[in-house]
Every structure is written in C-alpha cells, then in structure tokens.
Amino acid sequence: MTQWHKAEQLMASTHEVLNQPPALENYNVLHADTALQEAIGRGQASWAQKEIAAVGALAGNAQTIQLGFLANAHKPQFQSHDRFGHRIDLVEYHDAYHRLMTIATEHGLHASPWAKPQQGAHVARAAKYYLHTQVEAAHGCPITMTFAAAPALQHQPDIAAEWLPKMLQYSYDPRNVAHTEKAAVTIGMAMTEKQGGSDVRANTTHAYPIGAKGPGQMYELVGHKWFVSAPMCDAFLVLAQSEQGLSCFLLPRWRPDGTKNPLQIQRLKDKMGNVANASSEAELRGAMAWMIGEEGRGVRTIIEMVAMTRYDCMIGSSAGMRQATAQAIHHCQHRSAFGAHLIDQPLMQNVLADLALESEAALTLTMRMAQAMDQRDDPHEQALARIVVPAGKYWICKRTAEHAYEAMEVIGGSGVMENCIMPRLYREAPINAIWEGSGNVQCLDALRAVQKQPESFAALQTELMRVKGVNKALDAAIARLPQLLQQAKEQPFYARQWVELIARTMQAALLQQHAPHEVADAFCQSRLGDVTHLGYGRLTSPSAAQAIVRRAWPQK
Template structure:
C-alpha cells in the first residue's frame, strides 16, 4: 500500500439525501403549528434540494458571482447584471416551490407555514439567491395599497414561473420585486432619507412622481420592480419603481456598482442613483415608514427562518462528518466531549426551528387577535435572538470538522459559505438594537403582557427555571425605565418562548436539557458545556440528517 497516496478516514460528503425527511424537529414543528398541512410537496422539495445536481448549482452560483454591465459595446447605458446559469436554475427552483409571493394567493391550508418550511429547506442549499425571493414575498401585501398596480402585478408575483428577461411586466409569466430604503447618510434611520419625489401627473396607476437621489443598499437590482422610500411634498412616502416603464422604455435607475460583500455572494447587492426615475405612490404621502415597516415584518421573519436553516445545515454537516471520521480508535461522534458539542448545537438548532415556525403560524392567522399580537412580539424576538446565535453556532459547527471545515473546496466547503453568510441576517432589516427596541415598544402595549402569558401558559409547572423566568418578565418590563437592558429582555423572552414550544413539540430530553442549560444555569459560555446528566443519545439521534 502506498501510504502517502491511499486516502482513508475522509468522510463522504452529505449529498443525495432528503432535507425534509431527515429533519425531525422541523416535521414536529409543522405538526404542532399546522396539523392539517399536507407535506408531500415539502418532502419532494427536500429530496431535490439535497441532490448533487442542486448542490453543484449552489457552488457554481457562489463561485461565478454577478457581474455589472453598465453600458453596451456601443456606449449606451444598459445597467444590467449578468448571472451564471446556476443562479437562474436556483431561482427557477425557488419560485417553482412558491417561496416568493405565492402564499398571498394560495387558498390551501397554512400557506405561510408551508412556505416558511420550504424557505428553511432552501436556505440549507443556498441562501443568497433567496434575497429577491424574500423581498417579493414581503412587498406583495404592501402593494395592495395601490389597487391598480396590484391588479396588474399581483398575479405575476404569485406565479410559480421565473423569467429573468428585462421586459415589460405584461409579457412575463412571473415577476420579482425588491426594496430600496437605506441611504448612505441614514442607515436604519430611514427618516433621514434625502431622495426627492416630485409630482408628475397621474395615469392608470395613480399619482406619478419623478425620483432624484440614491440608495446605498439596493439588493437584487435585476428584479422587475422595487418599493422605495423618497421625500414627497407630504413627507417620506413609499413608491413603486419599475425597471421597465409602461411604454416599454427603461426607467432611469443607474447602477453605480455592486457591493463586495463578506458572504451572500450569489446575490447582487448594489448602489444606485435615480435620475428623474418614474415612480408611483403606494399608500398615502407621508406614510412611507409604516408602509415599509409592514414589509420589514415579513423580511424579518425570513431572517429568522434563514438563520434557522443555516443552523440546521451546519449541524447536519457536523453530524455527517463526525459519524464517519475516526479519531483515537472510534468515531468522533462517540467521543464524550464531541457528543456534548453536537447535542448542544442540536438543542440550539431545534429551538430556532420551533420559534421560527411558530412565528410563521401567526401570519397564517391574522384574523385571530392573539396571533396578531404574537406576530408583533415574536418578529423582533426571533430576528434578534436566532440571528445573534448564528455566527457562534456556525463557528462551533465548523470546528467539529477541524481544518476540513475551514477550506472552500468540496462538500464540506459548504461550511465556510455558511459561516460567511451568518452575520447577514442579523444585520439586514434592522440590527440587534433595532430589534430589541422594537420588542420593548411592543411589550408596553396594553394587550402584550396577557398575550405573552397565554403563549407561555402550556408549559407552566414543567420546569422550575422556566417558571421563574416567566414570573419575572412582567415586572421587568414595567420597571425598565430606560432601554439599556432591552437586549437582555429580548434574549429572555426568546428563551422563554423557545422553552414553552419545546415542551409541546420535542422529547422530554430536549426540553429538559434546554431548560437546564439556557435557563437553569447548568451551562458554560460556549457550546459543549451541557451537564453530565444530559441524555446525549436521544438528542443526537433526533438530530441526525439521515
């Protein structure tokens, strides 16, 4: 045997497996939140997304990143972004699965929960192409504030077809939309926006304006249209901005450059300028911020779903590797300390999944007053806590693979891509401070405390640490004179809701270990510090991807 070239003890990559069938925590969360939901479509999607073919598309879309072509060879301005064919293959799969605007027109049972599960599964494959998918989902209900535009664009946004061609909306079988809020001087402070909107008459779509200004972050610039903020005579307002105008000409949206980002490589994020670009008012003048916040709620749901999906994929890769890799005479998964790390990661992943799918349920039941309040409370909670845990989670999962996890090549190179992607969901659509303050505002409303108590009531008496935390929450909200402890409050509300959900959806071993560690103090400052009495076998077996 040639010992220098005979390759052994290198795990086979996690490929050609069913992401849905192997995800027991997700399937149990669906049974709890949407018991009537048919899951055959999700199982088929899980099989496709776990295939070698789709994994190859994900790799190629991230290697061959978008390219901006500002002019054609004759010097004419075209402002187009070119993508690798694998990007379009992924977009076709995502729209075909109904992950964009489809739920808003879907009469089936629990369309938003079904879509949330599909979004999580797709994130395991490739998260960055989901940016235009997520925005198309988020803008659809807000677009209803302009009935004429919604009548023309709504069917295309709900269609499961994908057409990347730059042409007028009526000639396309499917449409996508993006958003433009942030400007270089304002960031999250959108009220500081300087882009100006001047009235320019009216037509079949209502009041028309001319926009002059810029956007500092303008993701997915090849979408068919965008909702943007600009200063109108009546104040900051929301506008519909198509790339191709009703007469077939290109709108004056100038792409200045594409962002060179840490991760999210397959998606094109850009800086743009508007040079008397045509736009139409959505809603009322001066009501742009409430209009945008309605969209922000939807994209924040997707941030929680996305990070939960990334956690699940990182955990699945770590479990796949440690089950095959031998060290010191036995598989890594059999080593006591590694078992502690893997079980701890599994608890975190399942808790994130439970909270994310619970939040999606609230959007399916907006006729229910309790669910309306829970959507308002759980959106900032899930966005803050799950996304904050993501980067630490990915680093620990990568460490399970050792040096193999740090390289970009091969099946395990997905871990490096996950690690680069993790910070995005925490930053995008409102960073941690914005989310914590948003929760504080929501909790101070009259019906919030009662709604939260009702949500946590099923787990009363199940664990003393959870009971102590729940009992203290109302007093903490009432006595919080400043916002200095808002982050800690957001953390504790998230942990309490996660624990209550795990009590109802997970085995006793999972619930008990979660409460003992996260709430009871039998835990350190890093993953892999669960108490010795933890039922590691049950927790790890439940999390295995195959």
Template sequence: MSIATTNQTPPLEPYNLFTTDPVLDDAVTREGDKGDRDHLSAFGERVGSEEVFTWGHEANRHSPVLETHDRFGNRLDAISYHPSYHSLMEISVSNGLHCLRYERSPGDGGYVTRNALMYLMAQVEVGHGCPISMTSSVLAALRTQPDLAAVWEPRIISRKYDPRPINTADKAGSLLGMGLTEKQGGSDVRANTSVARPVAAGGPGAEYRLTGHKWFASAPMSDAFLMLAQTPLGVSCFLVPRILPDDSSNPLMFHRLKDKLGNHSNASAELEFENAVGWMVGEEGRGVRTIIEMVNGTRVDCTIWAASLMRQAVAQAGWHVAHREAFGAKLIDKPLMQNVLADLEIETEAATLLMMRLSGAYDRAPNDPAEAAFARIATPVAKYWVTKRSTPVVREALECVGGDAYVEASIMPRLYREVPLNSIWEGAGNVIALDVLRAMRKSPASTAAFLDEVELATGADPALDRELSLLRRQLGGMEPDEVEARRLLERMVTTWAASLLVMHGDTAVADAYVNSRLGGDWGAQFGTLPAHAAVRAFARRAIPHR
C-alpha cells in the first residue's frame, strides 16, 4: 500500500524562461532589440525544458575529473567532464553566447541579446558559463595585439563546440581562459611571481618562455589562456596555448582541481609551468591594462549571473507558494508570504534592469563616448551591488520553499552554493568599491555620465529627488575617503536602480523600491515592506505563468 501524495508542488519545468519574464523582455526591447525576440523565445523554451534542467543537475552531480598521467606515466593534464556538461556547452556555443557580441557591429544589439541569452541559460546551469564568459571577453584584450587577434579571432567567432585537445588550427572552434591569480596575490596581481623571458628580442607579439604558477585556472581544458607574468618592465600579458602549433603539448601542468563550495560543473585547476610558450599581448609592462578589457567582460557576466540566480530562485519560490497550501489557504494568499515574495521580486527586478542597462551601454560604447564613460563606472557599481544582493535573496527564496529546498533533488541548494562566487571572482567587494573610487579619480567623465543617467528620473518621486540631490553633492565634492567607499556605492546603485524602476518598471514595484530602499521604510530582512505597499498585487509577479 502506498500513501497518496497531496499538496506537493509540481516541478516548475518545463517552462519558457523568456516569455514568462516580461521585465527581461521589455529591457531587451528598450536596450537594443534588433529582431532577436524569436531567438530568445526559442532559447527560453529550450533551456527551460526538463532535459536541460536535468543536464544542469547531472553536470554538477558529476564534477570534472583531472587525469594527470596516463597509465604509462606520461603527463596527460586532461580534464574529463560528464556528457551533460558537453551538452550544455554545445547549446551555449551554438547559440553564440561566447561570440555573439563580436558577430555584429557595435550598437546592433548583439551584446544585449547575448547577455539576455546568458541570463536565461545561467538560471538552469551557470558553472559552464565560466569558459563561455572568458571566451566572450577575451577578444577585447586580444585585439590590442592585431597579429595574434588575426589568427585567433576566427577560431573564437565560431559556433561550433569542439572540445578535442588538439592544435587549435585543426579545430572547429576554440575557447579561452585566463590566469591572473597566484598563491601570494589575487587582487594584487603586481605581486605575481611568474616570469616571462623573451626567446629573441621580445616585445609585443614576440615569443617568450613562461615559468611560474597560477593558483586558480578555471576551465583548464581551454585552448589557450591570457596570463600575466613579470618581465623587466613589469607585469605583462601573454597568450599561452595548451597545444602548440607543432602539435606538441605546451608544458602546463595541472596539479589539482579545487574542491569548491559550489560551481561544481566547472573545473578550476592549480597550474604550474616551466618554459611554457607564450606570446606577448599588448605593451610590455602594461599587462594589467591589457587584460582589464577581458576582466570587464567577465565582471559584466558576474552581474548577469547574480541577477539570473536571483530570478531562478524567486521563480521557484513564487511557483511553490502559488501551489502549496498551509493553514487552509495557498501560501501566496498569506499576507506575510506576499510581503516576503514582493520584497524579493523588487530586488530581482531592480537587478535585471541594472544588468540590462549595463548591457546596452556596452553594446553602444564603441561608437558612443558617453555610454563608454557610463560603462566605466557602472560596471563596478552594478557588479558590487547585484552580486552582493543575490546571496540574501537566494537564501530567503530557499526558505519560501521550505524543507524541500534543502535537498539536493531541488535546484535550490545548487543556486545557494553558486551565488556567493560572483562577488569574489573578478574582484571581491572591496576591490570593486576601490575601482569605483579609481574611476571617479581618473575618469571624471564617468562620474558625470553616471549623474546624467540617474538624473533622467528627476521629478518623478520626492524621495528619489532627495537622494539625487545628496548624490549630486557627494559626487561633486571632495574625493570620498576609502573607508566610506561602500556607503557611497550603496547610494549610487540604489539611486540608479530606483531611477530605472521609476522610468521603466511597474509603478507599484517602483514606489515600493523607492520608499523602502531610499526612504528607509524597511526592515533588516526581506518581507518587511510597509503594510501600505501593494504587496498583494506584485507578489504574484514572481510566479512564472507558463
């Protein structure tokens, strides 16, 4: 005899992640839709299928394995991945998540669509996004060395996923990674001890031999890495392939894969190299300046991933409380649950608007100096805030689902383990806050562009107007003390998010955001919106209606 199961929530999947997300849909249209909504809709349907959700689960259950040697003792340095990981990579590569931004001219919406696709994909599985992100970002740095870019660009701009560990000249498509972090220094890459010696005269584009180590080298199966190493003029940037043009292996030794809190589908290796072959990218001694173009792209992706994890967690929470009954009614009809869900939804919608506005700025920046200046400061501002807000949002959403969210068959533990990473890599919170101060100091145009942006909402709401004038005074005054950088950043980003919501968001959501986040009518936890906020109405915005 089996006891009947009642009052259990059905699985959310399959559902179309794009057509059930009107906030994303509107933002894509606003920021530069060039006829991609059909693609986004088909992609949202595909990644929201049971099959792809299952791949996400399996790729994380069966983490990659490092094989250092073959059975005869020869070095292999190979990583084997579960087939589900390859299926996920195949979808992302064939849809251009690693190259779409370069397939079109700036301002043609390629980067906007690509980021919306990434936002959809990462909801289902984010770990494989690491190599996709690094590849999508690398050309911005590699193009500073046109001779190398000419060789590698066609390999990168290919929608064919080819994981074979062979000479990239013989492959249908290539993926690239990056190696900055060493044991003795992560944020402070000037402390790098890896060295590069020229084979001949040296200089930009010339061949070097690299010796040293990298403490975190994610996606170690990449076809090549951009790496930092010391030369007589300082830290320089190098392109280091895994397989050399003569088909031999570059001596890159992977000692161990990290046993990580989350991000289990993605391999992150400890790497050592002695006399590895590399070619200098950009000017000698300007390696940080060169690679920062790549890092900016991956910082944007950290912001997207954080917003994406929030969206999926809140969608799961909304779906659950719409189905689950307790104490005689659906949880979604309980006033206190409505407050929690509404509060989570506000934060998530704000994050989505921030990351899509940033995407639009990047798309237009190459042809638009004002957007380029705005993107300079908006990148660390958005990265800092969205990646930090995402952790408490996912935790609270997990609690909405209750005990079932604490078991591994649910996607919630995976979202929860994944979410803190985005605020660590590509610059942890303090480093990002200091970058905002640096932008203010070195690029006053970026501060001016930021103010122009937030002031577009002037006159829409008295509480927002008050914050705008405080912000104007603060940004126009003396350079803020380091110790207050986070306080300033919070004012910048909440004012920016409020201005976006007021201009483009749902009126009730915008009012609640302004009154709680700017007006101080809010508690320390989610679910503390004042009783007069229209929580009943917009709590339901969290439910993806299939």
C-alpha cells in the first residue's frame, strides 16, 4: 500500500462517529415514566391504562416526533383574502400540525372528561395530555381551550345544546367553513386587549343587541382583541361591554348561514416560542355573537374556563420538564468523558437527580389537581383546587425555563442545535408562565381566593396536616404559611413568597406520601431546608441521587 493510500484511509477514518448517543425515539414514553404510572394508579385511572399507553407509544415514535419538528419549522401563514378578493381570514398550517391535532382529538385530549365522565377521567386525560405534549406543545393551545370552554358554555344551555355535541367529537375538521357544515369543532378565546392586558375589566369592545337582549340572544361586537390564539378555531369565547357591564359571548368565525363573520385578523404574532400555534390580533367589525350566561357577569362566566386553562399550563410545563429530563439522562447514559459515562460521574449525577426531582414534584402536584377535578362535587377538593391551581401554575411554569436551560447545558453544544428538541423546549418554557395570567396575577388570584373563600386555605392546611411530623423541614414550612399569608394580606408586596411556599410545601407533602423516601427527603432538604437552593446540582446525598436517577430513567 502506498503512502498516499494510507493517508487517504486515515483521512476517511476521521469522520467516524464515536461517543454520540442514539436519538431518543421508538420507545413508550409512559413505560419510561414510573412516577406517571404511579399517579395514574392512585388517581383511579387504571381503567384507561391501555389508551394512555397507546398515546405513550405514539409520543415516543420517531415519526410522531418528526411531526413536532416539522410543525415548528413551517410557521403558520396568514391569508386575508382569496385570489378573487373575498375576505377569508385563513391561517394555513403545515400538514404536521394537522396530524398532531388529529392525534390529540382522536384520543380525547380536548374533551374526554366531558364526553365520557367517570372516576379518574381527568387523571386519564391529564396523563395523555402530559405524554402527547412532550412531542410538541404549541398545538395544545386549541386543544386546551376547547377542553376548558365546555364548563363555560354550560352557563347557556340553549347554545351549549348546539355546540357541545360537536366539541365532544373525537375527530378534527380543519376546514375553513361554518360550524353548521362540521361534525367536530374547536373553541378558542379572545379576552386580552392592548390597553388592558390582564385587566380585562378595562376592555373597550362593545356589544350591541340585534333584537332581544340578554342571555342566549344575538349581539354585534365592535372592538379589537390584542391576542386571539389559534384563530382557526370555529368559535371564541370573548368578553365585551354590554349595557349592564362586561359580558361573555360566543363568537363564531362564520355565521350560521355560511357568510363570513367580520372577525378580521390583522396579523399573526411573531413569537419567540409556541411558533407552531398561530396567535393573532383581530378587529371585530360588527361580528355576530351570542351572550353566554348572565349579562354583566362575563368574568364570572368565563372564570371556569380560565381555571381549566391554567391547570393545563401546569400539565404542559410539567411535560416540558419531563421531556428535558429524559433527554438529559438519555444523553448522559450514552456519552463518555474523562474515562467514564457521564451518568456515572458524581457531579453529573447530582445535576440529573435534581432535574428529575423538580420534574417529579411538578408532575405529582399536577396529577393531584387532576384528582381534585375528578371530585368537583367534593367541597374540600373544590376549595383545595381554588388555591393550589394558581399557586401551582405560578411555580411550575416559572421553574420550567431554568430547568430547560440546565438540561440543555447537560447535553452541551449539540443541545443548542435546532435539530435537537432542547432549543424548542427552552423557547416554549416561558410561554405558560406568561399566558393565562402571569406570575403576579396568579399570586393576586390566590390571595383573592383566601379573602373570598377562606375555606380554600383551610383545605390546604387540612391537606398538609396529613404529613405533619414526617419531616422537620416540611413541618417548619407548614408552620410558616399562616404567617406569610397574614403578611401578604396586609401588604401584597410579599405575596410571591407565600405562593411559592404553598407550591413547594404541597409538592413536598405529596412526595412524602407517594414517592420513595430518597425522592421525598431530597426534595424537603433542598427546597425547604435550612440551605434551600433553587438552582440545580446541590443535593447532599450521593446514594439518594443515584436512586432518583434510576427511578427517573428505569431504561438504564
């Protein structure tokens, strides 16, 4: 062999791929998640194990995962008019988005607890949503809003009788036609206006009766909406000022006679994340809508929808944490450095265990709220959810961004590449913290809950007393909550400290009841102890860290 041929062989060998993990795909996402499987069991949803596992298999399938990448690579495109000049307000999505929507609706993520009510229905639906949105989160917006709209529509039985059967169909129809031509519909909401933001009582959109006034009657709406998310939904719950104050309306995109309703999209938002889902600004130029619920009580009518969407923010952010944790551990399982696999190196074990700890705590609190949703007739559960949902939404969603960053750092340089899911998880992470009421709004809502429904804080204390005496740090946190509440009542300046402690204390209490002692004690020590930290990689027990990682990724 000549020297030239030897050199050619050597040059070719430099491109051999070594020490790189395989893609995390073609596995069942449910079967890899011990904490989720346990939550399904204690939530009395084992009857849905087969259908949840089917969603888990789809979520881990390489082709489904690719749909998430495609839906985000091809942003929605807005067409205001057709080629003949007719106003159509059409948002065109990539086929991958429609396929993800089809998977979600065919598995009932938008409607199952209402379509098939039974014990554990909300737990089963939450588990499926948690698995499916690990593939792609943005299309969950219309799924969540359709799910959340059902209770609000119940305030107007005559309108609900026409719309609910179509909302509850396990199918998806993306056509840009009137709801009268469809068997299945999706529902959005449009509350935010540019001058008010979260202060919806400052809305300036006005509603004018076409004939008779009051609930169930037809009005024309004139005004603007600063955020109309998922503008291809078939109808939207909106707030507008009528004679007696802010009222709730159902506004269809097309009138029942098939003519275009003048809800006119002005532009699509250019967002940093959540890009597969279109968000828009719209003008209402005499748009037809039906009043839903009591006139002048629009916020009260729509508040159940808002509570449900906030709860889904908890699920979505928990799902993001879980996917980030799985990606990080999987990477470390296959990647070597300094003579050993990363997963076997002590400092990396500390970081991975801490990421897994945050993920399991988020899931456990979220699934506990799913159990509360399943017991809507129980006063204790209702009161508990009233205070814990805003606290959980605040804390879990806020923790997701730093969690995503830390997992991305674990993966290293390849983790910031756009053909890795981590950049998408990182860009998606702040969305749930901001949408459906930002952090301050959640804190003020929790305070409002205690002031209007004192039984909500009593329900929280009852729940926490179940673990009194189990852990000193947890006991101290439970004792501090009434003091922090009094301080926040006197001066809302301190409300965040109180709400954060509610969330962390509830997470700790639930982990003490349901998780292995390594998980529960590590959480109490790190999140409630004398040396509390909110970063990652500062756990104090190497053996506990190893056990936490094994639990988080039993595929190792």
